[in-house]
Amino acid sequence: MSDASFAINESMVPRVPIAAPGDYLALLKPRVMSLVVFTALAGLLLAPSPPHPIIGFASLLAIAVGAGASGALNMWYDADIDALMSRTRQRPIPAGRLAREEALAFGLVLAGMSVLTLGLVANWLAAALLAFTIFFYVVVYTIWLKRLTPMNIVIGGVAGALPPMVGCAAASGSLSLASFVLFAIIFIWTPPHFWALALLRSEDYGRAGVPMLPNVAGPDRTRLEILAYSILLAPIGALPYLLGFASAVYGVVAIGCGLALARLAWTVFRERRGDVATSAARRLFLFSIIYLFSLFLTLVVERLASPWFG
Amino acid sequence: MMAAQTPKGTNEKKGIVLTPEQARSRRARNIAIGLAVALFIALFYLVTIVKLGGGVARLPA
Numbered sequence: 001m002s003d004a005s006f007a008i009n010e011s012m013v014p015r016v017p018i019a020a021p022g023d024y025l026a027l028l029k030p031r032v033m034s035l036v037v038f039t040a041l042a043g044l045l046l047a048p049s050p051p052h053p054i055i056g057f058a059s060l061l062a063i064a065v066g067a068g069a070s071g072a073l074n075m076w077y078d079a080d081i082d083a084l085m086s087r088t089r090q091r092p093i094p095a096g097r098l099a100r101e102e103a104l105a106f107g108l109v110l111a112g113m114s115v116l117t118l119g120l121v122a123n124w125l126a127a128a129l130l131a132f133t134i135f136f137y138v139v140v141y142t143i144w145l146k147r148l149t150p151m152n153i154v155i156g157g158v159a160g161a162l163p164p165m166v167g168c169a170a171a172s173g174s175l176s177l178a179s180f181v182l183f184a185i186i187f188i189w190t191p192p193h194f195w196a197l198a199l200l201r202s203e204d205y206g207r208a209g210v211p212m213l214p215n216v217a218g219p220d221r222t223r224l225e226i227l228a229y230s231i232l233l234a235p236i237g238a239l240p241y242l243l244g245f246a247s248a249v250y251g252v253v254a255i256g257c258g259l260a261l262a263r264l265a266w267t268v269f270r271e272r273r274g275d276v277a278t279s280a281a282r283r284l285f286l287f288s289i290i291y292l293f294s295l296f297l298t299l300v301v302e303r304l305a306s307p308w309f310g
Numbered sequence: 311m312m313a314a315q316t317p318k319g320t321n322e323k324k325g326i327v328l329t330p331e332q333a334r335s336r337r338a339r340n341i342a343i344g345l346a347v348a349l350f351i352a353l354f355y356l357v358t359i360v361k362l363g364g365g366v367a368r369l370p371a
Contacts, residue, residue: 016332021342054360058353121357 023092027075027103028068036067036163039186042296043164045303046178047171058121059170063163066114066130070137072107076100077142081208126170133162150216157190181239188233189292192226192265196285223269230265234258237295250298257291
């Protein structure tokens with residue numbers, strides 16, 4: 001045998017990753033995951049029959065991991081455009097700390113385990129809904145719609161709105177009216193939230209070729225859509241009170257925050273030039289987070305406090 | 311054997327030689343996986359106890 005037969009190709013040497021556990025955690029999009037857990041908790045507590053605390057905790061953990069798996073699969077598919085946008089350039093794949101295949105494997109394993117765990121711990125309706133949520137976020141939103149249409153986040157919003165229904169199904173094995181209302185709140189909240197961000201980051205999205213509404217229909221049309229959705233959101237946000245499954249305190253919070261959000265959307269609609277317009281969009285984006293957090297926090301606190309206050 | 315036949319990061323006798331950074335990150339990943347598996351086992355243990363309820367201590371006749 002000649003020496004030549006021992007020649008080793010560099011590409012055949014296994015690649016040893018340098019990713020730290022923190023990089024894998026970043027793949028899970030912890031901030032999105034915390035919002036998912038929070039909204040799923042509200043769905044769980046509003047279910048007709050709240051579960052045993054351990055079962056509830058295990059269910060929320062499975063839902064959180066399922067949400068994280070969606071984030072990892074999103075970063076696997078979007079690594080090319082993440083590298084082009086300043087907001088996402090430091091994510092583990094574009095930064096070179098993780099290979100795309102590693103993110104894909106990580107996401108698929110977590111997705112499978114989270115669905116299986118939720119099925120075994122809670123029930124198979126909740127597991128099927130979680131699997132559908134992951135499928136919708138990864139395949140329908142990330143792979144199909146995100147690069148195709150400016151309505152990407154409107155339709156894709158379904159994935160973000162489903163966790164309260166998954167939580168409700170995990171708790172009771174069925175879907176209540178309350179879970180549909182929580183779905184509607186998040187679904188209508190999503191467009192003004194992301195379009196406010198898109199107004200601020202339109203250059204980023206344009207560079208990456210993502211057809212967000214400001215890049216396709218223009219900022220003025222986006223401002224009109226933001227206003228329309230924000231006005232629609234105010235009464236929908238108050239529905240839990242109007243339908244009788246939240247207290248008057250929630251009603252006051254929801255109506256107050258809804259009016260404030262609509263007012264900020266009006267400012268975004270009116271102010272169209274310069275720093276004033278940028279600042280209005282930023283204020284709306286930040287307040288939209290506070291809006292959703294306040295509503296769901298009130299619901300969660302009300303339910304947790306109900307054994308003491310009736 | 312010619313030196314050029316040994317790709318960067320490998321050694322003829324030892325195989326792949328990790329850089330200190332690679333070794334450090336692998337150790338951290340192993341610890342994280344170990345903790346995750348331990349938590350997973352503890353979770354399923356607790357869930358099993360809750361699901362079985364009082365029947366956990368009942369022996370079959």
